[in-house]
Amino acid sequence: MTQYTFAIIGGGIVGLSTAMAVGQRYPDARILVLEKESGWAHHQTGRNSGVIHSGLYYQPGSLKARLCRNGNRSMVAFCQQYGIDYELCGKVIVATDPAELPQLDRLYERGLQNGVKLDRLSGDAIRDIEPYVNCIAGLRVHSAGIVNYKQVCQTYVDIIQRQGGNLCLNTTVQNLVQASNGYTIETNQGTFSTQFLINCAGLHSDRIARMGQADPTAKIIPIRGEYYELKPEKRYLVRHLIYPLPDPTMPVLGVHFTRMIDGTIHAGPNAVLSLKREGYRKTDIDLRDMTEVLTYSGFWKMVAAYPTTAIQELIRSFSKAAFVRSLQRLIPDVQANDLIPSPAGVRAQAVKPDGHFVEDFLLIRTAHAMHVCNAPSPAATASIEIGKAIVAELSSLVNDRAVETLRSG
Numbered sequence: 001m002t003q004y005t006f007a008i009i010g011g012g013i014v015g016l017s018t019a020m021a022v023g024q025r026y027p028d029a030r031i032l033v034l035e036k037e038s039g040w041a042h043h044q045t046g047r048n049s050g051v052i053h054s055g056l057y058y059q060p061g062s063l064k065a066r067l068c069r070n071g072n073r074s075m076v077a078f079c080q081q082y083g084i085d086y087e088l089c090g091k092v093i094v095a096t097d098p099a100e101l102p103q104l105d106r107l108y109e110r111g112l113q114n115g116v117k118l119d120r121l122s123g124d125a126i127r128d129i130e131p132y133v134n135c136i137a138g139l140r141v142h143s144a145g146i147v148n149y150k151q152v153c154q155t156y157v158d159i160i161q162r163q164g165g166n167l168c169l170n171t172t173v174q175n176l177v178q179a180s181n182g183y184t185i186e187t188n189q190g191t192f193s194t195q196f197l198i199n200c201a202g203l204h205s206d207r208i209a210r211m212g213q214a215d216p217t218a219k220i221i222p223i224r225g226e227y228y229e230l231k232p233e234k235r236y237l238v239r240h241l242i243y244p245l246p247d248p249t250m251p252v253l254g255v256h257f258t259r260m261i262d263g264t265i266h267a268g269p270n271a272v273l274s275l276k277r278e279g280y281r282k283t284d285i286d287l288r289d290m291t292e293v294l295t296y297s298g299f300w301k302m303v304a305a306y307p308t309t310a311i312q313e314l315i316r317s318f319s320k321a322a323f324v325r326s327l328q329r330l331i332p333d334v335q336a337n338d339l340i341p342s343p344a345g346v347r348a349q350a351v352k353p354d355g356h357f358v359e360d361f362l363l364i365r366t367a368h369a370m371h372v373c374n375a376p377s378p379a380a381t382a383s384i385e386i387g388k389a390i391v392a393e394l395s396s397l398v399n400d401r402a403v404e405t406l407r408s409g
Contacts (some may be wrong), residue, residue, distance in 0.1 A: 004166075007194035009173055009208055011035025013045040013383045014375050015200030016156040022198075022386030023163035026398070031165040032192060034185070036172040041153040043278060043378060044202050047345035049266060051241065052076065052086065052145035056093075057253075060113040063361040066380065068391060071382030072143055078116055079147060079385060082155050085261055088145040091125050094135035096329055101137060107245065108139055110134045117142045132237045132331050142263045144241055145262045146281040149380045158377055162177050173201075177210045182368045183212065186378060194399065197369040198390060203277040209364065209371040216373040218350040218358050222277045222289065224349060228319060228327075228339035230257075237331055237338075238265045244330060252309060255316075255326045266342055267327050267334070270316040280344045282317070291384035301355025330331040335393025350374035361386065365393055377402030 008019045008028055018403045021031045037043075052075055055068035079086040094134040095104045104120070112116045126138040136383060168189065176187040202206045209216040230237065242257040252271045259265050264403045273293065276286035291301050297368035303310050324336045350373055360376035361382075370390055379386060 001032070001191055001193050005029035005195040006196045006198060007032040007034065007183070007192060007197045009034050009185075010200035010202055010205075011037070011167070011169070012043060012200065012202050013041060013153050013156070013380050014372055014386055015198075015251070016040065016153050016160065016203070017383035017387035017391050018200055018372075019165055019383070019387075020156050020163070021391045023160060023165055025395075027163065031160070031163070031166045032194065033160065034187065034192075035167075035169050035175060038170055040157055040169075040236050041150045042355045043346065044348060044376070045153060046150050047280070047343060048149060048321045048377065048380055050146050050148055050260050051258060051381070052088070053381040054111075054116045054118075054141050054143040054145055055378070056107070056111045056116045056118065056141055057246065058114065059359065060110065062127070062359070063389070064359075065114050067170055067361065067382040067385040068378040070271065070383040071378070072145075074384040075147065075152070075223040075381055076145070083145065084151050084155060086145055087197060087261065088143060089240045089259065090129075091135065091141050091144040091243060092130055092138050093243045093245055094126060094133055094138035094330065095245045098136065098137055099123060103248065104139065104245055106139055106248075112141070126140050127379040130239055130242055132333050133187075133242055134330060135333050139243040146241070146259060148261050150372060152380075152383075158315045162354055173208065173211070176208070178213050179366070187343075192317065192353045195368065196394060197373040198394075199373075200375075202375070203346065204376065205371065205373050206350070209373055210408055212241075212364050212366070212369050212371065214364055214369060214371050214372060216350070216364060218360075218362070218373065219292070219298060219354045220277070220348050221296075221299055221302070221351045222274040222279065223271050223347040223349050224344050224400070225271055225278060227266050227268035228320075228323065229269060229342040230265040230319075230334075231340060234262070234334070234338040235265050242330055252313065253372075254321070257327075257330065266322075267339060268342070269345070270313045270323065271347075272317045273314050274346050277348075278346060280346060293382060296351075298351045298353045298355050301353075302351055302357075304353055348374075348375050349376060363390065363393060365397075368397070370394055
């Protein structure tokens with residue numbers, strides 16, 4: 001049984017960026033990446049909107065705010081270095097009602113606190129950027145952009161391979177056995193041993209944490225986001241990224257328009273409970289996943305806190321007309337026959353027992369492990385910086401000489 005220095009569970013963008021960062025910091029380490037699917041970036045990473053976020057929304061001083069802002073710059077630099085297609089197209093966030101103007105001002109101030117380059121503009125000035133948008137005022141965020149994160153992940157994979165890392169697809173973790181000097185990892189492809197375990201399992205991160213005798217302090221609730229796509233002849237309605245002004249009392253951002261790097265325009269998402277952790281269709285049900293959610297008190301407390309929002313999101317899931325009405329708040333010219341269904345995604349949202357969302361990235365460290373137990377959006381944008389942060393957290397646990405000895409042995 002090969003002894004590894006670091007084993008990373010999860011081949012999404014956070015797991016791969018972490019493996020890359022570990023290889024850069026510890027070039028003599030033996031690094032293992034385990035992914036249960038047949039390809040990389042199969043779930044959250046490969047099904048997101050492809051936005052390079054600016055860090056505008058997040059609580060100043062939080063991990064999300066800091067890592068997203070720095071990650072925006074890191075991601076752009078990475079794309080430039082490796083020839084990955086990207087565009088800093090910018091986005092507009094619009095107020096459609098006078099009652100929203102105070103919140104627009106608060107969001108503008110938060111953006112300034114977070115070091116984001118943005119302008120507060122009149123409705124006419126916003127329409128100079130997005131001619132078909134409905135608004136009375138808005139913000140223009142210059143540093144927002146778009147990219148194909150699957151392409152980013154493939155580049156991470158190439159780098160990890162050059163570093164000498166062992167990347168294993170079709171490998172499902174079945175059990176973790178803790179020892180005094182690390183973990184034994186039992187999988188469907190055999191058993192591995194590692195000094196340090198890094199859990200980046202996304203939708204299954206809480207289960208892996210508990211398997212490794214760590215308390216994730218929250219449970220993953222799978223939230224499906226459903227999208228439509230504008231027909232090609234209607235893409236002229238959207239030039240960049242168009243977002244509504246978020247309601248600070250609500251846990252969801254609201255449907256919006258996103259121009260993808262391939263030129264398509266996606267509209268959405270809504271946010272509804274998925275009855276399977278990887279349930280991309282309404283008919284996808286997993287008995288274990290469903291039972292865990294429906295017997296979790298935190299889920300019911302979350303629903304009780306936002307009953308109107310939960311009902312509205314569910315209605316949008318089953319009624320295209322209701323979905324279209326939400327989109328028409330932003331672009332009145334959009335009609336139902338302009339939209340075709342687009343693949344859904346599932347967000348791994350950590351929810352605490354009291355029903356509150358875990359708002360920030362959540363990293364839980366134990367003696368021989370680091371568990372990434374909440375890393376939804378903007379984790380793709382911040383992935384390079386998340387990897388660096390994990391390595392920094394691990395540095396106090398890792399003996400450089402032991403790493404060198406293990407490699408040479």
